[in-house]
Structures are given as C-alpha cells and as structure tokens.
Amino acid sequence: TQLLEQSPQFLSIQEGENLTVYCNSSSVFSSLQWYRQEPGEGPVLLVTVVTGGEVKKLKRLTFQFGDARKDSSLHITAAQPGDTGLYLCAGVRVGLTFGKGTHLIIQP
Amino acid sequence: NAGVTQTPKFRILKIGQSMTLQCTQDMNHNYMYWYRQDPGMGLKLIYYSVGAGITDKGEVPNGYNVSRSTTEDFPLRLELAAPSQTSVYFCASSYSDFNQPQHFGDGTRLSIL
Numbered sequence: 001t002q003l004l005e006q007s008p009q010f011l012s013i014q015e016g017e018n019l020t021v022y023c024n025s026s027s028v029f030s031s032l033q034w035y036r037q038e039p040g041e042g043p044v045l046l047v048t049v050v051t052g053g054e055v056k057k058l059k060r061l062t063f064q065f066g067d068a069r070k071d072s073s074l075h076i077t078a079a080q081p082g083d084t085g086l087y088l089c090a091g092v093r094v095g096l097t098f099g100k101g102t103h104l105i106i107q108p
Numbered sequence: 109n110a111g112v113t114q115t116p117k118f119r120i121l122k123i124g125q126s127m128t129l130q131c132t133q134d135m136n137h138n139y140m141y142w143y144r145q146d147p148g149m150g151l152k153l154i155y156y157s158v159g160a161g162i163t164d165k166g167e168v169p170n171g172y173n174v175s176r177s178t179t180e181d182f183p184l185r186l187e188l189a190a191p192s193q194t195s196v197y198f199c200a201s202s203y204s205d206f207n208q209p210q211h212f213g214d215g216t217r218l219s220i221l
Contacts (some may be wrong), residue, residue, distance in 0.1 A: 004150075031207050042112075042198050042212025043151070050207070088150065092206050095141050095166055098150040 003027060004091055004099035012105040016078055021102040023089035024071045030092050032072050034063055037086040037101070079106045110134050114199050114213035121189045121220050129184040129216050131199030139202045140182040141166075141210065142174065144195040151198060157182055189220045 005024045013019055023032070031050040035043035047056050049065035049072060056063045060083075062075040072089055084106050090096035115130045133140065138159050143151040153166030157176040171193060173185040182201075186193060197216045202208040 009148075033209065041214050042200070043210075044212070045209040048207070048209060090151075094164075095143075095153040095156050095206060096151070096210060097167075098143075098152070100148060100150040 003097050004089055006089055006099035006102050008102060009100065010103045012107060013079060015080060015106055015108050018075070018077050019079055020073055020075045021087055022071070022073050023099055025091060026070065027091070028069050032065060033090045033092065033096065034074055035088045035090060037088060043088055081106045081108050112199055112201055112211050112213035114216050116216060117214070118217045121218065123189060123191065123220060125189050126187050127189070129197055131182045131184070131213060132180050133201040134180065135201060135211065136179065137201035137203050138179065139204065140176065141200045142184045143198045143200065144168065145198060146195050154184065191220045194218060194220045
C-alpha cells in the first residue's frame with residue numbers, strides 16, 4: 001500500500017505548456033516536501049510546505065498544500081526542457097515517506 | 109562543500125557476500141538516513157539516526173545493519189546479500205528534526221547476482 005500517491009506517473013509535454021502534478025494521501029503529515037531528481041543523482045529539495053492551504057512559488061513553479069494537509073500539487077508554468085526530471089513528494093513522519101514520483105519530460 | 113558523500117558508486121556482489129556502504133557528511137548534521145530506491149517504487153527508509161550512538165529502524169530494515177559512532181559517518185552493512193537487495197541506495201542527512209530539508213548523496217548502485 002502506497003501512502004502517498006502521485007499522478008500522473010509519466011508526463012511528456014511540449015516546451016511552453018503548463019502542467020500540474022498531484023500528490024495525494026489519506027494520512028495527515030506535519031509537512032510535505034517536494035524534491036527533484038535527475039538520473040544518477042540524489043533528490044534535491046525544491047520546497048517544504050507546512051501550513052494547510054499554504055502556497056509557495058519558486059520562479060515558474062507553484063506548490064500548494066491542501067487545507068487538511070493530506071495532499072499537495074505542483075504547477076509549472078511555461079515548462080522548459082530544463083524542468084525535465086523525476087518529481088517526488090515526501091510526507092514528513094519518521095524520516096520521509098516518498099511517493100513513487102512523476103517522470104516529467106519537456107520536449108523542445 | 110562536499111555535502112553527503114557515498115562510496116562506492118557502483119558494486120556487484122554475489123549472493124551471500126557481505127559489504128558496507130559508506131556515507132559521510134561534513135555539514136555537522138545530527139540526523140542521518142538510509143533509503144533504497146527500486147525502479148518505479150520511490151524511496152523507502154531503511155534505517156535512521158538522530159545522533160551519534162543512536163539508530164532506529166525505518167520501513168524496510170530486514171537484511172541490513174547500521175552504526176553511528178561519529179556525527180559524520182553512517183555506514184550501512186549488508187551481511188548476507190540477496191537478489192532482493194539489488195537497488196540504488198541513498199544516504200541523506202538533516203540538521204535537526206524530520207521536518208528539516210534532507211540533503212542526499214548521489215547514491216550507490218548495488219547489484220546482487
């Protein structure tokens with residue numbers, strides 16, 4: 001049983017398009033972190049969301065934490081090839097509980 | 109700054125062999141973690157440590173052991189390698205509690221044949 005469900009698993013879009021990926025759970029987390037991972041490397045933290053309803057922006061990336069702190073979304077505006085990677089959400093409990101990730105490919 | 113350093117980067121083991129995956133961090137972080145990442149399965153926590161001399165089991169500890177004799181080092185030991193342990197192993201560290209950002213190494217790719 002996967003505690004954190006991420007969708008979609010795979011997404012391939014053209015440069016310039018917008019996209020949203022989702023991270024859903026039936027459990028409440030004290031906070032939720034988003035990481036980006038490139039092939040052959042470890043995950044790198046993008047953002048941490050702590051408060052229910054919180055919205056954080058990182059350039060073209062917008063992260064939202066659900067009001068009940070069970071789900072989150074990542075929206076990318078005007079996607080670029082450099083956004084290509086595996087996006088992982090992780091809920092904070094003892095260590096991190098990771099979702100399976102969304103493999104994102106941005107084609108030029 | 110080196111951050112979190114893992115060695116080796118790649119290793120092939122035969123069934124039943126043992127080995128130690130090394131992890132060291134130079135950020136003076138108290139918390140350290142070991143995860144495994146299987147294809148399509150995300151990362152799963154194997155063991156963690158909240159400080160020197162203190163370790164505890166994560167979600168998938170069977171077949172592994174850890175020790176934390178210093179703040180900097182957190183080695184992971186496989187005693188009797190099994191094909192199910194073929195995976196990519198990541199070490200991570202954070203300054204204090206679990207809510208803090210975790211800094212990951214680049215991983216050790218381990219194959220058990």
